Amino acid sequence: MSEQVLSYLTENREQLLKKLNDFLSIPSVSTDSVHKKDINEAAGFLETYLTEIGFDQVEQQETAGHPLIYAEYNQAGLDAPTVLFYGHYDVQPVDPIELWDSDPFKPEVRDGRLYARGSSDDKGQVFMHLAVFEAFMKTEGKLPINVKVCIEGEEEIGSENLYEVLHDKKELFAADFAVISDSGMVAKNQPTILYGLKGFTGIEITVTGPDHDLHSGMYGGAIRNPIMALTHILTSMKNEEEVITIDGFYDGVEPLLDEERELIANVQGEDYPASTGAPETASEKGYTAKEHTMARPTFEINGVYGGYQGEGTKTIIPSSATAKITCRLVPGQDPEKIQTLLEKHVYKHAPTGVTVEVEKEKLSAKAYKVEPNHPLIEKAAESYTKAFGKETVYVRMGGSIPVVEWIEAIYNIPIVLLGFGTPDDRLHSPNESFPLDSFDKGMETLVYYWKSVNQK
Numbered sequence: 001m002s003e004q005v006l007s008y009l010t011e012n013r014e015q016l017l018k019k020l021n022d023f024l025s026i027p028s029v030s031t032d033s034v035h036k037k038d039i040n041e042a043a044g045f046l047e048t049y050l051t052e053i054g055f056d057q058v059e060q061q062e063t064a065g066h067p068l069i070y071a072e073y074n075q076a077g078l079d080a081p082t083v084l085f086y087g088h089y090d091v092q093p094v095d096p097i098e099l100w101d102s103d104p105f106k107p108e109v110r111d112g113r114l115y116a117r118g119s120s121d122d123k124g125q126v127f128m129h130l131a132v133f134e135a136f137m138k139t140e141g142k143l144p145i146n147v148k149v150c151i152e153g154e155e156e157i158g159s160e161n162l163y164e165v166l167h168d169k170k171e172l173f174a175a176d177f178a179v180i181s182d183s184g185m186v187a188k189n190q191p192t193i194l195y196g197l198k199g200f201t202g203i204e205i206t207v208t209g210p211d212h213d214l215h216s217g218m219y220g221g222a223i224r225n226p227i228m229a230l231t232h233i234l235t236s237m238k239n240e241e242e243v244i245t246i247d248g249f250y251d252g253v254e255p256l257l258d259e260e261r262e263l264i265a266n267v268q269g270e271d272y273p274a275s276t277g278a279p280e281t282a283s284e285k286g287y288t289a290k291e292h293t294m295a296r297p298t299f300e301i302n303g304v305y306g307g308y309q310g311e312g313t314k315t316i317i318p319s320s321a322t323a324k325i326t327c328r329l330v331p332g333q334d335p336e337k338i339q340t341l342l343e344k345h346v347y348k349h350a351p352t353g354v355t356v357e358v359e360k361e362k363l364s365a366k367a368y369k370v371e372p373n374h375p376l377i378e379k380a381a382e383s384y385t386k387a388f389g390k391e392t393v394y395v396r397m398g399g400s401i402p403v404v405e406w407i408e409a410i411y412n413i414p415i416v417l418l419g420f421g422t423p424d425d426r427l428h429s430p431n432e433s434f435p436l437d438s439f440d441k442g443m444e445t446l447v448y449y450w451k452s453v454n455q456k
């Protein structure tokens, strides 16, 4: 049973934490070439550790950028599934360094939290997995599942070479399902299943009228104002009930079922007016704010510029105006198709007397969702609940994680997002930290999870 494995983790806690500290002490900042040596050291640390644990094959895969660590364990038997475990060993830069209360690369425990860059995102969470693998090998002599490990060194710089590696070495990384621990829970000690992520796309609209700013007394009444023209286009795209009025925008969007509405209602919501300062919430007609942020597509104007911005008045008809627009998408929506719909809508609503240009955003991603009652998800929820002693909640997130989309596109396998971070971890910011009890309970969750999914 699991007891031996759990005792191993408890008895060896100090040593494991010391080893984690060694890992966190390596400044593996991926964006700065000054840290190339450290990146290699962090990759080397993982290579050594995975070999010590007893993986059958461990290797550094060279990429055009930083190396990726690949490891394979295949002795769990034919009945056991193979899991692809993804994580990253690179970290964000530490600037502004003066705002840190301790050295970001000298891990320090204060009030039950381990402070260091990467403690939560993602070295700490990667380490938990490796420590659990170690515990299984040391006590049971084998892992309950077959494992393929993929730990990259470029997540914080957009995973530049990951897609190519996963795509070109499809056989090597092929698995029955994937597990990623690079996310968090909605609150500390609140087990959370993240079962959906939104997709993303965008456009930029530029409206041009005269070839220079004009005197409004001499030309007002003769020449169309580009800002007014742009405003006309923008207000035609979403109405006051927060319903997007672009033809075909909602085509293919799955209806929000009652069961899912119930799951969403069970998540303790954020008090949006309190956390944002906005006087009240505004969400799509027929949906709560939580439902809209988690499960319905959104349309946002991210910036508008044009005309005179200085002090006082300047009586001009500006030459041009620009708006930047992005949409968060849900399953059933294709980013490229949405871009085309947006473009068509803009041209259709463009007034005469101006030239309208649409530029399509290059970064696009499809939404991802796994059914909340999928057996792999249910087992994850049970494992969380057992370890944390609290019912697991289910959430969908408004953001996107590119690797999730890629694994889905290349392998079409279920992806389980087992996040252990907390909202107070300050990812990417000064004083990043991770609660030590989440470290313990997270590892316990993993022990239960691997045991529960070890039959195909």
Ligand SMILES: [Zn+2]
Residues within 6 Å of the ligand: 088, 121, 122, 155, 182
């Ligand atoms: Zn991360």
